[in-house]
Amino acid sequence: MTRQTLTPASIALHRFGLGASADEVVVPDARRYLHAQFAVYEAVPAVLGQLPDGVALLASHLAVRREARRSMSEKPAPPLQPAEQDEVMASQQTSEPREASGRPQRSDAQRNYPQDIRALYRRSAQARMASAIQTQAPFIERMVHFWANHFCVSADNLQTLALAGAFERDAIRPHVLGRFADMLLAAEQHPAMLFYLNQSDSIGPGSPAAHRAQEQNASRRPGLNENLAREVMELHTLGVRSGYTQEDVTQFAKALTGWTVSGLVNVGGSEAMGFHFRPRWHEPGARIIIGKTFVQNGIAQGEAALAAFAEAPQTALHIATKLARHFAGDTPPPALVDRLAASFTSSGGDLATLYRALIDSPEAWVEYPMKFRSPWEWSVAVLRLLGPDALEQVQTANMLDQLGQPVWKPGSPAGWDDVAASWAAPDALRRRVEIAQRLASLAGDRIDARTAGEKLLPGSLEADTARHVARAESPATALALLLVSPDMLRR
C-alpha cells in the first residue's frame, strides 16, 4: 500500500483531535498544542446548556402515563417496565385520538411526550455535533466521545432516548479531565444507566421489600437483576476474563440492590426523578466480591465495591488497552499499554495524567495513519472542514443513521467497536460517498477543494488525492472526492 506520511501537525489535528477546521492553527510544537487544550475545555458549552432537561421531560411522561393507568383501573400502577420498545410503537399508532373505539380521548400532553422525547434526542445529537465542531479543545472533546462510548447507554427505548444526551453531559463531560472513579460513580448512578441495564427495579430477594411482597402474596415476586452488575465488571471496570466469577457478579448485584431512580412509584407525584437509594430494597448482609469483603450496609456497599474495582490493576489494564487502541492502532503496542496502565495506577486514575502520558508516547505519533475513522469520526471531520454553515443543513441523527452508526445507539452496552474491520466495509463506504456528494453539492463553490486539501492535512496530503481533486469536473465533485479521499477516511 502506498502509505501516506503524516506530519506531527496532521497527527495532532486528526488522530488526537477531531479533524481540521477552517480557523484552526496548530502551533509549531504539536505536543504543546495538545497540552494547551486541557485549560480551554468547556464541560458545559452553551450549545449543550441550552437543551431542555431530558430527566424532567421523561418524569412528566411517566407521571402522565401513571395517572392515565390509575384513572382507567382501580389497580395500582404496575412498576415501570424498562423496555419501552412496544410503547414507542404503540404511541405512534395511537397518535390520533380514537373516539370510534369508545376509549377516552387522550390528553394533548400525554399524546405528545413520546414525540417530544424523540425530538429532544435529535436536538441533543445535533448539539453534540455542534459542540464537536465549535470546541477549542478537540482532543478533550474526542475523549468525551471515547468515555461516552465506554460507559454507553444505548438509546433504544423512550427512557434512554430521553436521557442519552443528559447522561453524556452530566455524567461524562464534568469528569473527562478528573478521576476515573468519579466518572464511574456518576455513570452508574445516572438514571439513564439505571434504566438501561435494568438496575432500577432490582430488589434483594432477602430484603424487607421482598419479604413484604411475599406476605402479601403479590403476583410478581420481586427479585434480583444482575445486568448492571455484570456489565460494570465486564465492560466498565475490570474487563472480561479478568478473573471474576459468576458468584462475584451475583454478590455485586446484591450489593447494588436499592440503587434505583426516584419518582417512579406512586408517592403523590411530588418526588423529583433522579438517583435514589431505597434501603428496603437492599439485600442485607456483608459480601465477598473479587476476594474483598464488603461489610458496609446500604448504599455504601455498592459504592465501596465500585471504588475497589476502580483501583484494581485489571481495570488499569482494561482502560489502558482501549485508550491505546484508540490512538495507536487496532492492535495496540504492549509497551504503550503497559505505560498507560502504570500511569493510570500511579496517578490514582487521574485522567488528565493519563492523557499526558499518551501524548508523550512515541507510539501515538507513528507517521502513517493508524486508524480507520468510524462514521461518527468521519462525519465530525467532514463537518469541521465544511464549517458551521454546513451543520445547519444537516440533521446529525439522520446522517449517522444512514452511515450505520446512529448517535448513542450502538445497540449493546459494549458500545461501538474501535477496529477498522467494523467500519471498512463495501456498503459503509458507498454511503460515505453518497453523503459526501450531498454535502458537497450543498456547499456549492463556497469551498475550493484544491486549497482546502492542503489546509486540511498540513504537509501530508497524498499527491494522488491532490491530482484527482484538481482534475474533477466541478467544484462539488472535487469537494466530494476530498471528503471521501483515503486521507479523510483514516487518521
Add this chain to the structure above:
Amino acid sequence: MTVAPFLDRRDFIARASLAVGAAFVPRMAFAAAPSDQRLVFIIQRGAADGLNILVPYADPAYRRLRGALAIDPAEAIRLDGTFALHPSLSGIGALHGEKQALFVHAIASPYRDRSHFDGQNVLETGGSAPYALRDGWLNRLASLLTGADEKAIALAPTIPLALRGAAMVSSYSPSRMPEPSDDLMLRVGELYAADEQLHPLWSSALDAKAIGEGSGGERGAAALGRLAAAFLTQPNGPRIAMLETGGWDTHTAQAGRLATQLKSLDVLVAALRTSMGEQWARTTVLITTEFGRTAGINGTGGTDHGTAAAAIVVGGSVLGGRVIADWPGLAAGQLHEGRDLKPTCDLGALIAGVAAETFALDPARVARRLFPDGMQRPLTGIVA
C-alpha cells in the same frame, strides 16, 4: 485480502441476460457445477431464550421454573412428545410438518462464561476460547468453495466477524440516500485504485449495489429475506449469506418481546423460502445464538444470561421433522451451575455437519478447517 473480479453494471446486465437464455438449456449443464447449494447463517445476537423457543413442555420442572413466562403447551406447536415450538413460529412449524425443519436443543459452543461479546466471538470465530482466532468460520468455509465469483455476502452495512477473513466477502444493505452521479462513482473508483484496502471494498460495493437495487430496497424482516434471496439466486452470485438479528437479550418484559422477535424471524424465513423459488430445494438455513438464558426467571419479568440454547435448521434438503436432543433435564440437580440448561450437544459439531453436508464436502475436513482447535464429531444426517 484477495481482490474479487470487478463486475461493473454493464457487465452485470450482460451476465444476467445470459442467465435468462440459460433457462432454456437443459439443467444438467449447471447441475454439474460445484457449489450449486446455498447456506444462510442467521445469527441471533443477545442470547436467545432456547427454553421458550423450543419448549420442553413434558419436563415437569419447566412450568415451575418459568412461572408466568412458561409457554402454554396448548398454544404452542407440538413437535413431538417432549418439545413444542413457540406459537409465533407458525411458518417454521409448517416447515416442520413438511419435514424441512430440524431443531437441536441443549446445544452450546465451548464458551462457558456469560459475556455476549465473548460468546459471540467464540460462536463467530469457531475458536475454543474468545479471541483465540482472528477470522470467522463462515469465511473459512467460503474459502473451501469453488465455482462462484463472490462466494459470500453479509446483508449488513459492515461485515460481521463470522464472515471476516482472507476470502473476499461482499456486503449490502438498502440505502435511503439519493444516488451519487456516475461520474463521481467512477472518479472515486480511480481515487481508490492504488489503495489496497479501499479498492476491493469499493469494487465489491458496486457489485452489490447493482444486484440489491433489483430487489425493491425496503426494510423489515420480509424485505431482508427477499434481499438475501435476490443475491443467492444470482447464477454466479454468492453461495453463502449471513443475516444478523438483534434484540434477544430479554432481561425484562420477555413475554411480549420474545413473541415479537420470533414473529420477525418467522417472517424472514418465510420470505426467504418464497423468494428462493426452486433454489429453496438446494438451500439450508442455520439459526443460532451465542448462548442461552437462565432456566428460571429473574425478578423483572425476564431471564438472565445462561448456557445451553436451541438451534434451528430449515431448508429444502434438510432431513427435518424432528428434534435432536440428549435432554439433560431441568430438575434442580440437573442444571449447569445450578441455574442454566446443561449443554449436551456441541454447536460446532452442528455447524460443521450442516456446512459439510450442504456443500457435499468431507465432514472431517470441514470440521478441521472451521474448528481448528478441535470439537466433537460433526453431526451428520442433517442435510440430504
